[in-house]
Amino acid sequence: MRASGLSGELRYGYQCAARLGAWTIESCDGGFRFAAPIAEAHEVWIVCRPLRLVLALGLAEWVWDDVDPAIDGATVTITLTHRPSAAGARVE
Numbered sequence: 526m527r528a529s530g531l532s533g534e535l536r537y538g539y540q541c542a543a544r545l546g547a548w549t550i551e552s553c554d555g556g557f558r559f560a561a562p563i564a565e566a567h568e569v570w571i572v573c574r575p576l577r578l579v580l581a582l583g584l585a586e587w588v589w590d591d592v593d594p595a596i597d598g599a600t601v602t603i604t605l606t607h608r609p610s611a612a613g614a615r616v617e
Contacts (some may be wrong), residue, residue, distance in 0.1 A: 526552045533561060533580040535571065535601070542570035545601065548580060556606040565598050571596070577607060578603060579612075586612040 534547040548561035559578065575591040587609035594601045 526550075530580055530582055533578065536577045536579055536616070537573040537575075540567070540570045542567055542573065542576055543601065550605065553604070556604055559603040559605055561601055563596070563601055563608075573576040576589075578605075582608075588612055 528550040530548050531546075533548055534541050535543040536547065543566040544564045545561040546564045548559060548560050550557050552558075574593075574595060578589040578592045578594075580587045587604075587606055587610050588611070589607070592603050593604070594603045
């Protein structure tokens with residue numbers, strides 16, 4: 526399985542810890558591997574835990590709570606071991 530999108534965020538509570546660019550999710554051992562470039566990170570919130578991954582999919586969002594991102598330079602990777610919750614239509 527493979528999925529991709531254009532944008533997303535890592536959040537600490539309601540704070541935006543990082544804005545993410547074009548992302549991919551691919552099958553891997555033990556779940557799925559998420560990868561995306563970091564477009565912008567907030568130095569205080571990005572080191573806080575727990576973080577939430579929020580991916581924009583048209584007018585909906587996929588949300589994973591309590592993720593543990595690995596940040597290497599300007600790229601973030603996360604092993605996703607459970608299904609996301611889906612949020613309804615976004616207002617922009």
